[in-house]
Amino acid sequence: MTEVITKQEREEAFAMFYGMAASIGELAEPAPEMTDEERVERAKEVFLKGIDNNVAVQLDACVHCGACAQACQFFLGTEDPKYTPIHKLDLLKKVYKRELSPMSWLNKFLTPDITADDLRDQVELVYDSCTMCGRCNMVCPSAINIGDMVALNRSAMAAAGLAPAELRYMRDGQEADGTIFGADEDLFNFRIQDIEQKLGFEIPIDKKGADVLLMTSGLDIHLFADATGGAIETLHHMGVDFTLASKTPGYEGANFGSLSGYDATKKKLTKDSTAAIEELGVKTVIVPECGHSYPALRFGAAEAVGRDVKFEVMTVSEYFGRAVMDGRLKLEKKDHPTPIALHDPCKVGRWGGVFDEPRAILKACGYDLHETESNKQYNFCCGGGAGNFLLPSADKLKRVGYRIKMGEIEATGAEELVVSCGSCRMNFEVGKVKAGDSMPVESLAAIIAAHLPQKDKAEGDRA
Template identity: 75%
Template sequence: MTEVVTKEELDEAFAMFYGMAASIKDLVSEPVEVSDEERVAAAKRVFLKGIDANLATQLEACVHCGACAQACQFYLGTEDPKYTPIHKLDLMKRVYDREMSPLSWIKKHVLKDITADDLRAQQELVYDACTMCGRCNMVCPAGINIADLVALNRSALSAARLMPDELRYMQEAQAEDGTIFGADEDLFMFRVQDLQDKLGFEIPVDKPKAEVLLLTSGLDIHLFRDATGGAIETLHHMGIDYTLRTDAYEGANFGLLAGHEPTKKMLTEKLTKVAIEIGAKIVIVPECGHSFPAMRWGAAESVGHSVPFTAMTVSEYFGKAVMEGRLKLEKSKEKRVVALHDPCKVGRGGGVFEEPRAILEAIGWELHETESNRAYNFCCGGGAGNFLIERADKLKRAGYRIKMAEIEKTEAQSLVVSCGSCRMNFEVGKVKAGDTLPVESLAAIIAAHLPKKEKAEGEAA
């Protein structure tokens, strides 16, 4: 693989990006003044609209066994009972009990109505102390989907204009021009040209028709250029009919993270319409955990009908190609022991487990699994936009420590990830904790092990 970014360049870019991310809170505009009554009314409208028969059954099903607490990094890292996952649904449960439950005619006289102060207190529980990783879902004996219910809580707080400042800034900026961290079309094309110069071949941009639409993200454009470069080099090597598009390159969706439904739908719809227009059969989302659910399950919803493409992650697409024999990788000259982090939305949510492991096996690296892996894998501790929230720093570190302790026990020489947000959180966590374990992109690893002879023949053709 042609080195698209050196370690020195990555370190410099990371320092710049970390400083930029840390300053987001100072850039937030003054919030629109909303009365407490309006906040409560807006939140309740979201709750009452979102609680259908299925969610009502789940809210009734909890027996307060406490199993979910043992699945949550934030509870395990702090041992504070307020971070028990099911407790994060108490406010919504109160609205349901008072206004929708079979005994609401009695309970409305017994339970107090929610207040704006209740909503403000809820911010920490559903934004700072929850990444909606879904690990608690796996252990709940009643089958309650706590992560989805937390997402509904985020939507209610968004409607009440009580998002954390950092996520509000990101959501509003992306709603305005479709970009994040200032990664506009000019910067996107600058990065494409830079990659083109380093890789030595023309990168297809704005093809009117293509089998595969490749997305990237502002995080990769600014920082993890090796991930985007790795995906591009591998697609080129395989001879895939693909394109990037200047009108549909940003895969991140801060509407989804912030709980702002209009922005979430708008961003997904924009990408979906371009994919349909060019006749794409596959949309490859970047190494970005939340872009995966936004497109995998949100595409059809955004346009109101089924879509003619499948959204896949980098690890899934190339992993399947390896498993099916369509992509051959060279064995590494280095015998390395590695740990693998399964991103929550991609792994636990999407079932993508064997594909990244097939890639590591193909290159001959020895995978040492963490004690909790695959569906029960711990979150990186900073997903769902949490890594940007300054006030959540102590909680993030507690979550990170739980995960890193398992990684350290593997005695791995490096950690392999396939999500930029996870990678960012591990890098920030390392800085805070003084850890030194290298964190590597799976996409970059794939490109580094493309067969040299076949690669040369493919380029000559």
């Protein structure tokens, strides 16, 4: 593997980036001015549009068993009943009961309408204290999809002008020019040229008709060039006909419309990416090590354009893991004397079902993987998913989530942690600084590249 970014460069970039990220809320444009009546009206409009038969059945299905509370890191870490997952849907349920349920004619008289203060109280519950990780969904005997309905709540908050300033800032920037964290085309091209120089081969850009498009993200461009560089080096090693795109809808995998609750932005960004991908004519898109970019494109593309799309979407660990499993990618088994742990990003693992692939990669590299007590479908979130790693207001809760997760990791005896999501990685790095922990956190894509066989041997393998 060729080192595309040194440990020291990464630490310096992290310190600078962390300082920048901590103040983005101050850079946000003021939220649109609205009267309290307008806020309520807009939020209710979103709630009512989102309550279809499926949602209605779920809102009526809770048997009050309390299992979801025991699944949620924010309840477990605080024991505060307000963080019980199902309570995060109370406002939505109230609107349903008053306006749409079979007994709405009576409930209208018995239950007061929601207020703007109710909406303001809801902000902490659906942003700061919920990463839409979906762990509570897994244990609910009534199969209530709380994570999805929290997303509907975020949409209502955004419509009411109450989305957190940090997420508004990120959404506004990406809505305006497709970039996040200022990772514009100049910076992207600078980073790719730098990687190209270090790897020593030409990286294909905007190659029409290539088999594979590799996307990246602003976080990787700024901080985690080892993840992008690792994926590029591995594709090159495998002899894959791949390309990157030089313009934003084609290279940026993140979607801050989806995280902030601005559904129109989410749809626009996915539509723009889909158009750029289809224009290139690739068969497969590899989204970067960025948890939410996976469902945003994989499950959102067809919905955004209203038809089937002409490409398949995989995440980095899925693409390379399958190649390892079917023998297209041979990795060099090395001697790793100390155990490692793996964090499955919620949106890739629990939402996307990608579990076997990263494990196949680590096994092929010779690692002794120690699973955390809660793993795969029951894996705990890193604590900062769904954009929460950017919210200073969620700092205490993020630390609570981090402690639970890191506690399980430390209990495995592992001396290194592998992740395949830049936001998770960022949250672990910040958590480590705040807690004084020292567990090294590495990118799975970079690990793959570090285990590529020597060139001569690889050519022999391929022959």
